[in-house]
Amino acid sequence: MKEYLQLIFEEASEKLSYLKSINFTFDIPKIESHGDLSSNAAMLLVKQLKKKPRDIAAEIIAELNYDPKIILKIEIAGPGFINFFFSPDFVSVIIKNILYENESYGKSKKYSGRRANVEFVSANPTGPLTVGHGRNAVFGDTVANLLEWVGYSVDREYYFNNAGRQMRVLGDSVKLRYLELLGEKNNFPEDYYQGEYIKDIAKNIFDESGNKYLSEPPEGIFKEKAETQIFADIKKTLERLNIYHKIFFNENSLYEEGKIKDAIEAFKTRNLSYEKEGALWLKLTELGNEQDKVIVKSTGEPTYRLPDIAYHITKFQRGYDLMIDIFGSDHNATYPDVLAGLKALGYDDEKIRVLIHQFVTIMDNGEVVKMSTRKANYITIDQLIDEVGSDVVRYFFNMRNITTHMNFDLALAKKQSDENPVFYLQYAHARIASILKMIEKENLNYSLEDLNLLTSNEEQQLLKKLHQFKNEVLLSAEYYESHRVCTYLEELAAAFHKFYTFCRIIGTEKKLAEARIALSLATKIIIKNGLSILGVSAPERM
């Protein structure tokens, strides 16, 4: 619909050249009586033309050469909006396109040929994924889906570090539990990993090899076994959420391949670093940031900034047009340094999009649960999936804007899972599947012959919702906002349920019934496509 209006406005701008000077939009009005699409063009021209907006609107409309089969009427309303009403016949034609393109309907080629990298989860292998990681994981994967829908070729990437202090403590923790199994009494330190999974790992080593590793150092076999097993568990959890990373990038490889050294050299040759008190500092103040920061400690060890910069350089070298980093809000102070460093080295930091999500507050019976992997005070994603299922988990983390501080009441999630909106969508899909089975028995089939019979309010509302899908996918991708898809689907499902209540199929005159079947089919396809973007299943029956 929007494309057609853009076309006739373009034609009109040959005569009304001022239309070329403004950036006007076509929006869907909130109120039905304001039409199907509305333009603000006239209001934007008030200053330039020094005329009343409503007069300008009239002037524009006079030059619009439109097909009355497509546009029913055009009105000027309010302060100067130009409202367009589409003809019912034109609106119903969309069914043909949806049925034809089926599971591809809604995809676009706008960004085809471009490559994107989405880095998400990126939790170090020190313990199971918790609900805290859930939002990051689900959102990241959905953003990746959205980018694919608008044409990007996307690589999902997981960045991890198996060399730091956390990992040393992990090895120590496993070794100590192992020694306990061998009968040694010890005081398990408070700042070691307290979780039961540490005991499981130790038990596995014990079962396989008995006391063979009694005098083995903790950073050897113990750390390795722990990492292998924890990573396997993390991948298994992600698999349950339908998340598959293509690349697991080990921070350590940056050292092994000399990327860290290269980055240091690059800063030095550009005179962007200096030594002070035995450490190497980056001249961030010259790059417009608050203060200079250390990139190599006086011990010779780099700080996290340096590998982060080197890591992103590899992404540039791998040729991505868009690089997305998904972080929790605890990282909000770190990325400006990294971006500034990259920019100073001549990389286009506009290609990097850092998406910061706010934390999820876990509540249980009205009390805040403080999460800590170290203290084994957490609720894992696996536990959550066991309780409510992966569809609910995916939908729940997608349905809110990532800028919100989300409350997750566990007691409520368990008890009231029936009230989750995801069931509302899945129910609509299952309902349609059920209708389709029923019409087979009645010897009915869909037909595209008489779509112009779909004139009732409920039918038209549903059709107009279907029209919005493609644009909604595009906007969701461009704004990196997966919750828009949820909001849209809930509106679509509501429109369908209304249609279902008021427009029956069986027992209706044949031609109308067949047109309604076609409409139902098209709705089913859109619900399924939308849910697939979110990574949520579309069941045939419930």
Place this chain on the structure above:
RNA sequence: GCGCCCAUAGCUCAAUUGGAUAGAGCAACAGCCUUCUAAGCUGUAGGUUAGUGGUUCGAUUCCACUUGGGCGUACCA
């Protein structure tokens, strides 16, 4: 102290990125199943968009300040 983020109906959140009369779901109340799935539909009630100023044709949205929360503010990652 400073930086980033947030504040919308009793609760959880939307609002086409500056548009017209701020909308949904829960919860509350009143209705609708002998006919395609009632996990549904219809209706009622619920608001000074935290507060005060400003910017303009127009502000929940942008700016400033105030209040209240979250996360940071390391030669930790």
